[in-house]
Amino acid sequence: xxxxxxxxxxxxxxxxxxxxxxxxxxxxxxxxxxxxxxxxxxxxxxxxxxxxxxxxxxxxxxxxxxxxxxxxxxxxxxxxxxxxxxxxxxxxxxxxxxxxxxxxxxxxxxxxxxxxxxxxxxxxxxxxxxxxxxxxxxxxxxxxxxxxxxxxxxxxxxxxxxxxxxxxxxxxxxxxxxxxxxxxxxxxxxxxxxxxxxxxxxxxxxxxxxxxxxxxxxxxxxxxxxxxx
Numbered sequence: 001x002x003x004x005x006x007x008x009x010x011x012x013x014x015x016x017x018x019x020x021x022x023x024x025x026x027x028x029x030x031x032x033x034x035x036x037x038x039x040x041x042x043x044x045x046x047x048x049x050x051x052x053x054x055x056x057x058x059x060x061x062x063x064x065x066x067x068x069x070x071x072x073x074x075x076x077x078x079x080x081x082x083x084x085x086x087x088x089x090x091x092x093x094x095x096x097x098x099x100x101x102x103x104x105x106x107x108x109x110x111x112x113x114x115x116x117x118x119x120x121x122x123x124x125x126x127x128x129x130x131x132x133x134x135x136x137x138x139x140x141x142x143x144x145x146x147x148x149x150x151x152x153x154x155x156x157x158x159x160x161x162x163x164x165x166x167x168x169x170x171x172x173x174x175x176x177x178x179x180x181x182x183x184x185x186x187x188x189x190x191x192x193x194x195x196x197x198x199x200x201x202x203x204x205x206x207x208x209x210x211x212x213x214x215x216x217x218x219x220x221x222x223x224x225x226x227x228x229x
Contacts, residue, residue: 014052017042018066021059022109030056030112060113061126067110068130075137087141087164087194094168095187098175107172135161150196167193 020041024033035056039046053059078089098107117124138161146153151160167190174181192198 010052014062015066017044017049017052018059018063021056022063022106025109025112026106030060030109030116057120057122060116060123064113064123064126064130068133071134072137075134079137079141087138087145088191090138091164091168091187091190091194095171095183095190098168098172099183105176107176111173111176131162131165134165138164164190164194 017038021033021038024037024041028037033056035046035049038056038059039049042049053062074093075090078093113123114127117127135158139157142151142157142160145151146155146157171181171183171186171190174186175183189198
């Protein structure tokens with residue numbers, strides 16, 4: 001009888017294959033990547049890879065599930081009894097990750113997955129479960145914020161959560177297409193929505209003029225880099 005392979009070894013090998021495949025997808029695109037490319041990237045034989053995944057579809061599904069586990073684990077560690085603190089910490093963590101860890105560049109692979117999900121039912125089902133899993137984790141903090149009178153209680157909690165996740169998605173798209181995209185300003189707007197200050201009138205103080213100048217300069221700089229069509 002051959003010795004039993006430790007589960008930790010099997011898990012590590014699966015992750016190795018998933019990461020190698022994502023690098024291939026990033027360099028060549030999802031559809032242009034072949035299983036042979038993945039074998040080469042992992043330095044494994046076709047038989048060794050097929051012991052874990054029989055197709056690119058299975059690798060994509062495993063990759064989506066792995067990202068979901070990471071996202072949920074991160075969210076759970078940041079959730080607290082304070083709804084404002086939970087949301088703000090969560091967004092700060094994700095925006096920081098997008099900015100510092102080059103997740104925005106890697107996000108192009110995820111967009112390939114979203115596109116493929118429109119044609120592949122298995123990937124679509126996995127993607128929907130992934131999006132809903134994050135939204136469901138945010139529901140309780142949303143409800144606490146509604147009970148505290150910080151969010152309109154007539155709004156659907158899950159829809160609110162989806163909108164919040166959508167803001168992170170939008171920031172990743174911007175950063176992917178425009179590396180110098182100002183994530184700090186984007187994060188400030190998201191934080192103002194969470195805190196309920198988005199619709200507040202301008203503050204009547206000495207700093208108002210300074211803020212106007214700051215944002216006018218930011219707008220001018222953006223238009224300089226992106227002239228109107």
